[in-house]
Amino acid sequence: MEWLAQQLAPGLIYPTAGAILFALGLYGLIRRHHLVLRVLALNIMGSGVFMVLLGIAARGEGPPDPVAQALTLTGIVVAVSATAFALALVVRLARITGQAMMLPGPPDDDAPVDDISREEHAPSTEYERERRE
Amino acid sequence: MIANTLTVILILAGLVFFAAGTAGLLRFPDVYSRLHALTKADNVGLGLVILGLMLQAGGPADILKLFLIWVLVLAAGTTAAHMVAQRTWTHGEFESDR
Amino acid sequence: MSDLLLVVFDLVLLVGLLGVAWRCLASTDLFRAVVLFITFGLLLALAWVRLEAPDIALAEAAIGAGITGALLLVTLERLRSIAVERRRGRPDEPPDPAGADALLHALHDPPPPRRTFVPALTFALVVGGLMVTALWHQPDAVGLEPVVDEHMGVSGVDHPITAVLLNFRAYDTFLELAIVLIALLGAWSLGRYDRLPARPAPGPILPGTLRLLVPVAIVTGVYILWAGSHAPGGAFQAGAILGAAGILLVLARPRDLPMAPSTPLRLGLAAGVGLFLAIGIIGLFIGPGLLGYPPEWAYPLIIVIEVAATLSIALTLVALFIAGRPAGDDH
Numbered sequence: 001m002e003w004l005a006q007q008l009a010p011g012l013i014y015p016t017a018g019a020i021l022f023a024l025g026l027y028g029l030i031r032r033h034h035l036v037l038r039v040l041a042l043n044i045m046g047s048g049v050f051m052v053l054l055g056i057a058a059r060g061e062g063p064p065d066p067v068a069q070a071l072t073l074t075g076i077v078v079a080v081s082a083t084a085f086a087l088a089l090v091v092r093l094a095r096i097t098g099q100a101m102m103l104p105g106p107p108d109d110d111a112p113v114d115d116i117s118r119e120e121h122a123p124s125t126e127y128e129r130e131r132r133e
Numbered sequence: 134m135i136a137n138t139l140t141v142i143l144i145l146a147g148l149v150f151f152a153a154g155t156a157g158l159l160r161f162p163d164v165y166s167r168l169h170a171l172t173k174a175d176n177v178g179l180g181l182v183i184l185g186l187m188l189q190a191g192g193p194a195d196i197l198k199l200f201l202i203w204v205l206v207l208a209a210g211t212t213a214a215h216m217v218a219q220r221t222w223t224h225g226e227f228e229s230d231r
Numbered sequence: 232m233s234d235l236l237l238v239v240f241d242l243v244l245l246v247g248l249l250g251v252a253w254r255c256l257a258s259t260d261l262f263r264a265v266v267l268f269i270t271f272g273l274l275l276a277l278a279w280v281r282l283e284a285p286d287i288a289l290a291e292a293a294i295g296a297g298i299t300g301a302l303l304l305v306t307l308e309r310l311r312s313i314a315v316e317r318r319r320g321r322p323d324e325p326p327d328p329a330g331a332d333a334l335l336h337a338l339h340d341p342p343p344p345r346r347t348f349v350p351a352l353t354f355a356l357v358v359g360g361l362m363v364t365a366l367w368h369q370p371d372a373v374g375l376e377p378v379v380d381e382h383m384g385v386s387g388v389d390h391p392i393t394a395v396l397l398n399f400r401a402y403d404t405f406l407e408l409a410i411v412l413i414a415l416l417g418a419w420s421l422g423r424y425d426r427l428p429a430r431p432a433p434g435p436i437l438p439g440t441l442r443l444l445v446p447v448a449i450v451t452g453v454y455i456l457w458a459g460s461h462a463p464g465g466a467f468q469a470g471a472i473l474g475a476a477g478i479l480l481v482l483a484r485p486r487d488l489p490m491a492p493s494t495p496l497r498l499g500l501a502a503g504v505g506l507f508l509a510i511g512i513i514g515l516f517i518g519p520g521l522l523g524y525p526p527e528w529a530y531p532l533i534i535v536i537e538v539a540a541t542l543s544i545a546l547t548l549v550a551l552f553i554a555g556r557p558a559g560d561d562h
Contacts, residue, residue: 005234010241014282015366017245021252023359028256030351034340036261036306040268043299044252047275050287052366057374058282065374066391069284070400073392074407076287077467077544080294080302081414084551087306088418091554094313095422101340205447212440219434 011059018051033101035090039083046079136188143185150178164221172214176207241281248274261338265303272296285463286392289455293471298548301478305427305552307338312428387529389461396465397533401522405511408503408540415500415547424555426486441483448476456541460530466537470544477549490557500550503543507536 025045029038050072057068094100157170183203190196251274255267272295279288379391379399386394396404452472459465481488510532511522518525524532 005238008238008241010237010282012367013241013245014278016363017249019359019362019366020249022362023355024249024252024256026358027351027355030354031343031347032256032340033343034261036303036310037256037264037340040264040303041256043268043295044256044271047252047271047295051275051278052362054279054282054284054287056366056369057284060371060373063376063391064283065376066379066395067375067400069287070392070395071403072284072287073290073396073467074403076290076294078407078410080299081411081547081551083299084302084548084554085414085417087302088421088551088554091306091309091313092421094310098313098317100310205444208440208443212436215434215436 009059011055014055014058015052018048018053018055021045021048021051024048035093035100036087039086039090042086043079043083046075050075140185140188143181143188147178147181147185150174150181154178165218168214168218172210176210179203179206244274244278244281248278259340259342261307261340265300265307268303269296269300272299286465286468289463289468290471293468293475297475298471298478298552301475301482302552308428311338385526385529387524387526387533388459390459390463390465392463393459393465393533393537397536398524398529401507401511404540405504405507405522408507408543411544411547412500412504415550418551418554419556422555424553424557427481427488427553437483441479445476445480448472448479452476452541452545456537459537460534466540467544470541471548473541473545474548474552477545478552481549481553488553493557496546496550496557499542499546501543503536503540506539510536 022045025041025043025048028041028044032038032041053068053072053075054064057065090100151174154171154174157174158167161167161170180203183199187196187199190199248271251267251271255264255271258264258267272291275295276288276292279285279291376391379395382399383389383391383394386398388394388397452469455464455472456466456469457464459469507522510524514523514525515521518528
């Protein structure tokens with residue numbers, strides 16, 4: 001019993017779970033096509049990294065390592081602003097192309113790839129309208 | 134000793150309410166009955182858990198903080214449940230519910 | 232006995248976390264995925280409490296679950312309204328009789344193609360396996376806890392994490408505030424503010440609750456900011472709470488959002504970075520170096536920076552939620 005509790009100490013199983021979360025997020029990032037789901041997958045990967053950091057910080061006797069905790073705190077705020085920016089990009093992409101998907105690439109390199117930047121779209125802001133006239 | 138026993142009893146009773154509310158959330162057929170189960174059960178359940186924790190609190194400040202948590206959760210939960218019900222009433226249930 | 236109970240708690244929590252993350256990433260319905268992600272964030276906050284990191288738990292519950300969740304939900308609503316507009320714009324297709332219902336398809340992701348299964352699984356397994364092996368063979372180190380503990384006397388505050396954030400590793404925090412500001416500038420560069428697609432809820436319930444909750448949120452935010460010098464709390468958590476209050480206010484009146492005056496808004500957004508940098512440069516001349524403070528001045532300087540950073544973070548989070556730069560100042 002003692003041995004089991006020692007093997008399953010938080011300093012060991014939380015980093016392991018963090019690594020699994022990271023791999024899970026990576027798997028989702030590769031397989032899913034909708035960009036919002038990809039943003040979610042990235043966030044889950046980030047949470048895995050935080051869990052590794054905090055799990056290692058909690059190892060050993062005494063209070064946990066405050067430097068790792070401070071770095072994680074910084075990381076959470078950076079993650080939310082990056083997520084917000086990514087979601088703004090997704091909305092912009094959907095507004096231009098009508099899709100919020102990362103579609104699977106062309107079957108071979110010679111096939112023409114749609115160039116999003118040249119796609120016709122209705123002018124959405126006054127600035128674009130003026131520029132077009 | 135009496136305080137500890139009371140705490141255990143109160144928290145266990147609270148957990149029973151939580152379990153009942155969760156079972157209702159998972160088993161009931163539509164949004165309204167789910168909300169009904171969830172809000173009623175969780176408010177009482179949380180109240181009992183908080184009451185149990187108050188017996189263990191270090192001083193009046195802690196008791197006040199716990200009470201404040203309960204009141205805030207009540208207010209937020211009521212509003213959220215109202216908004217969910219309102220949205221369901223005007224827009225129908227979400228597709229994934231069917 | 233209690234050790235064993237804790238192990239059981241850890242295992243249940245971690246299995247729950249992994250299960251929720253898996254269900255979230257495997258879901259074909261985006262709304263369901265987002266709700267599961269919010270659940271994931273709350274469970275994560277519980278894990279941080281278990282790892283003796285109450286600061287991170289506060290931030291995770293407020294930012295990771297709360298504000299990220301609000302951002303994701305409003306994005307879904309925006310995608311839905313874009314789909315509605317595009318459908319209406321095409322004359323050859325009859326307008327959709329079911330309205331919002333059929334447009335839910337815009338918020339669906341079909342199950343991934345089978346051919347990506349093996350490569351993705353292999354890649355994830357290799358990366359995860361490497362990480363687990365590396366973590367298991369890592370030697371036990373004391374970390375930087377003794378070093379921080381030794382220097383707490385000159386930091387100006389009594390809470391080690393605040394000391395690390397605003398004194399020992401102030402450079403990281405400064406750059407982080409800059410990143411938050413740059414993310415907002417990026418979002419603003421993508422277009423002008425357009426109306427939130429959220430429908431205002433009829434009835435007095437939401438405004439009434441907000442009248443009750445927003446003052447409480449402001450008091451809580453200020454308290455957490457003040458508590459940061461000697462207990463878990465600080466600028467980030469306080470900024471997140473105030474930002475959440477701001478987002479609720481925006482949600483309560485999505486149609487007639489009062490326009491923020493341009494100059495004060497920009498000053499507020501840049502206050503955190505600006506003040507931090509200014510104090511850092513002063514430290515270059517009269518203190519121990521860039522972003523270093525003379526020990527006797529450390530406490531007031533840290534408080535000033537924290538107040539400015541709280542204001543900036545709260546404003547930036549609300550601005551990121553609204554997205555798009557304020558209308559009417561493109562001159």
